[in-house]
Amino acid sequence: MTTTIERRESKPARTTANLPTVTPRADVWETAEAAHLAIELPGVPKDGLDLSIESDRLTLTATSKDVTPDGRELRAEWRPTRYQRTFLLTEDADKSGIEAALRHGLLAIRIPRRAEKRPRSIPVSVATD
Amino acid sequence: MMFLTQRDGLAPLGWLRDEMDRLFECVTPQGDGFVAPLTLHETESAFEARIAVAGADPEKLEIGVEGNVLHVAGEREGMPDDAQRRFTAERFAGHFERALELPAAVAADEVQAHYRDGILTVTLPKAAEARPRRITVQV
Structure with missing residues (x-):
């Protein structure tokens, strides 16, 4: 019994809890219709990503899949990581219309601007005599 | 004036x-300041390099082996031209490349690459002369 516990403890447990948490790199920009986010999440599969909205906060939590290959490690410039980042939404954001797509380790989020907040061009009628 | x-x-x-x-x-x-981070593992028969290039277009990834040097190049898209207000610009866009010298000769013809979730995995079998050999002792 004691041996089992010791063995279990001596093995480095690679769980989500003890992975380092980092802020992923992101680009954020706006167009007239929407705000866009492009967030780098290398190694994160679709089922490793969690996006949630609470009040005016859009929070992403993601965990990269641990696929450490066999053999001797000669170089390690990155490691399996837990990513976390929160973005604040303004009242212009249409929360119900948010779309997200994860492709090749890049998460693209589109937050549409509420229709009434979009810039409008007002048609000018020309008076004719 | x-x-x-x-x-x-x-x-x-x-x-x-x-x-x-x-x-x-x-x-x-x-190139544009992006150094693709990588990991390298070695077994008796092969090397495995994993290069993190999130967002790289798989169609434009180029992998080459010259002697015992692995070359990787690719492209990443940045913000589109119609981006009116740019709040945060932390990602590196454009062309990137990286070269990695391996500690032993590899069999260039047998190199395999696989791209998934923004990680490029390149498996490089060692050249026959670089693999450990067992020598039978003649009695």
Whole structure:
């Protein structure tokens, strides 16, 4: 019994809890219709990503899949990581219309601007005599 | 007149900028400043390199082996041209490349690459002469 516990403890447990948490790199920009986010999440599969909205906060939590290959490690410039980042939404954001797509380790989020907040061009009628 | 004055005034700075560009070119030969982070593992028969290039277009990834050096190059898209207001710009866009010298010769014809979730995995079997051999002792 004691041996089992010791063995279990001596093995480095690679769980989500003890992975380092980092802020992923992101680009954020706006167009007239929407705000866009492009967030780098290398190694994160679709089922490793969690996006949630609470009040005016859009929070992403993601965990990269641990696929450490066999053999001797000669170089390690990155490691399996837990990513976390929160973005604040303004009242212009249409929360119900948010779309997200994860492709090749890049998460693209589109937050549409509420229709009434979009810039409008007002048609000018020309008076004719 | 004002325009000309400004140009003359900036000339020494232009020279300094060129010098700085040259200096940074020496330090970072990787192109636009993106050094794709990688891991390298070695077994008896092969090396496995995993390069994190999130967002890279798989169609434009180029992998080459020359001697015992692995070359990887690719492209990443940045913000689109119609981006009106840019709040945060932390990602590196454009062309990137990276070279990695392996500690032993590899069989270039047998190199395999696989791209998934923004991680490029390259498996490089060692050349026959670089693999450990068992020598039978003649009695």
